[in-house]
Amino acid sequence: MTTADLGNRLTDFTREWPGKNEASTRWRTPLLGVADTEDPLLETIRGMMDPSYHTPGDFLPGARRIIAFFIPFDEGIPASNRGGEIASPEWAAAYIDTNRLIGEAAAHLAGFLESSGYRTALLPATGLFDPVRLVSTWSHRHAAYAAGLGTFGRNNMLITEAGCAGRLGTLFTDAPLGVTPRPAIEYCLHKRGIPCRVCLDRCTFGALADTGFDRDRCYERCKANAARYEHLGKADVCGKCVTALPCLCRIP
Ligand code: SF4
Numbered sequence: 001m002t003t004a005d006l007g008n009r010l011t012d013f014t015r016e017w018p019g020k021n022e023a024s025t026r027w028r029t030p031l032l033g034v035a036d037t038e039d040p041l042l043e044t045i046r047g048m049m050d051p052s053y054h055t056p057g058d059f060l061p062g063a064r065r066i067i068a069f070f071i072p073f074d075e076g077i078p079a080s081n082r083g084g085e086i087a088s089p090e091w092a093a094a095y096i097d098t099n100r101l102i103g104e105a106a107a108h109l110a111g112f113l114e115s116s117g118y119r120t121a122l123l124p125a126t127g128l129f130d131p132v133r134l135v136s137t138w139s140h141r142h143a144a145y146a147a148g149l150g151t152f153g154r155n156n157m158l159i160t161e162a163g164c165a166g167r168l169g170t171l172f173t174d175a176p177l178g179v180t181p182r183p184a185i186e187y188c189l190h191k192r193g194i195p196c197r198v199c200l201d202r203c204t205f206g207a208l209a210d211t212g213f214d215r216d217r218c219y220e221r222c223k224a225n226a227a228r229y230e231h232l233g234k235a236d237v238c239g240k241c242v243t244a245l246p247c248l249c250r251i252p
């Protein structure tokens with residue numbers, strides 16, 4: 001079994017999923033990467049996080065690899081969320097649908113690995129943070145960064161080859177899968193020294209600014225949308241800073 005095999009399985013699973021489930025959301029082709037749990041970058045990341053942040057071994061003792069994947073939204077979904085204060089119904093539904101898809105896709109990949117004799121551990125797509133202190137106990141974005149799926153944008157999103165509009169998942173295994181290399185360049189224009197502040201301009205709530213990111217303000221917006229879309233499920237999202245960007249669906 002190879003990393004490419006897993007990527008192909010994820011692609012097939014994502015393509016067939018809407019036809020087998022009641023979901024209005026559509027997705028583009030997913031990306032999959034693999035990081036070695038011995039990679040020193042993981043310790044560096046942990047050092048930047050709250051002490052409650054986990055290691056792969058907390059989820060799967062003896063884990064050798066982190067498998068990270070990105071499922072990009074169809075381009076119409078972020079387009080529907082442009083402007084206004086409240087997230088679009090399409091954006092809220094995409095969050096809920098994609099969380100389901102991520103859970104089932106991870107279980108599908110885990111089943112494949114386990115049928116080959118390896119152990120796995122799964123994580124939920126969301127909720128891996130302390131809702132009072134607003135600190136992460138695991139970050140899919142940082143795991144995906146370690147697995148070479150992309151680099152961080154000024155809006156704190158991971159910019160991948162398929163852009164930043166989509167969602168990420170992680171699972172762990174003791175299978176000695178091939179590790180994927182990290183990008184040699186920054187994908188964010190600003191971080192490459194090319195002036196760009198489009199994502200900052202999209203946040204009209206004062207959460208994303210030149211001075212940094214205000215977690216509390218952002219979470220207030222997410223909670224307002226969760227209340228608005230309670231009938232759909234839990235959609236504590238906003239995503240106005242992920243609309244009409246040069247890095248939305250591709251590397252800018
Ligand atoms: S909109 Fe521009 S500054 Fe913001 S993340 Fe994308 S490339 Fe970077």
Ligand code: SF4
Nearest residue numbers: 203218238239240241
């Ligand atoms: S999610 Fe909304 S509130 Fe949070 S930074 Fe983006 S635009 Fe601002």
